[in-house]
Structure formats: structure tokens, C-alpha cells
Amino acid sequence: MKALAQNIRISPKKLAVVAEIIRGMNAEEALKFLKFAPKKGADILYKVVHSAVHNAQHNDNQNSADLYLNTLVITKGIVYKRGRPVSRGRMHPILKRTSNIRLELQVK
Numbered sequence: 001m002k003a004l005a006q007n008i009r010i011s012p013k014k015l016a017v018v019a020e021i022i023r024g025m026n027a028e029e030a031l032k033f034l035k036f037a038p039k040k041g042a043d044i045l046y047k048v049v050h051s052a053v054h055n056a057q058h059n060d061n062q063n064s065a066d067l068y069l070n071t072l073v074i075t076k077g078i079v080y081k082r083g084r085p086v087s088r089g090r091m092h093p094i095l096k097r098t099s100n101i102r103l104e105l106q107v108k
Helices: 013-024 027-035 040-060
Strands: 002-008 068-087 092-108
Touching: 002 040, 002 068, 013 027, 013 040, 013 068, 013 092, 027 040, 027 068, 040 068, 040 092
Parallel strands: none
Antiparallel strands: 002 092, 068 092
8 A cells, every 4th residue: 555746845854854753653643643733744744644545445445543654755856946146147046845755554
């Protein structure tokens, strides 16, 4: 039971803060936590965990109470490069970082 999200518009460092908390949790507990956590990364991870739980229920006929987060990997995605104009006709770079999320659920 897997779920994957690629090139999500949030930096991996910000996403890793929330991912560290829910790693290894029961899937239902993780969904409850993520629903009310006051971080942008929590909303994104909620969608990924929710998708993985529904994949397990629909494809493998698993009960959501028996599932836990076995693997949760946050990696860096592509970086969008933008510029900020500064004096003397120069530009300073702005890096818009993205993240990849790979989640695997396991039956306890």
C-alpha cells in the first residue's frame, strides 16, 4: 500500500518537521493529528496518508485500524529558479524548492 506525491510546492525542510512526528504512527492516529496540526506540511501529508489508506482499503481490502506508517521518505524535488532585482542591474537568485513524498503502509 503506497502513495506518492512529487514536486509539491513546499521545501523538504519544512515538510520534514511534520513527517518526523508521524513517522511510525498508526494511520488513523496520523490522520487525526495531521487534520489539526497548524502547518502547511500537515495538510499536504494528510492528503498523501489519506490516499494511501484508501488505496489499501480499495485495492487490498485492508482495515484502516490495522495499518501503520512503515516508510515515510521526504526527498527534494526540482528547484524553480527565480530572480530578485537588486542595484546596478544585477539579480539575486530566489530558489523555489519542491518536495517528493513516498509513503508505504504496513499491516500491524
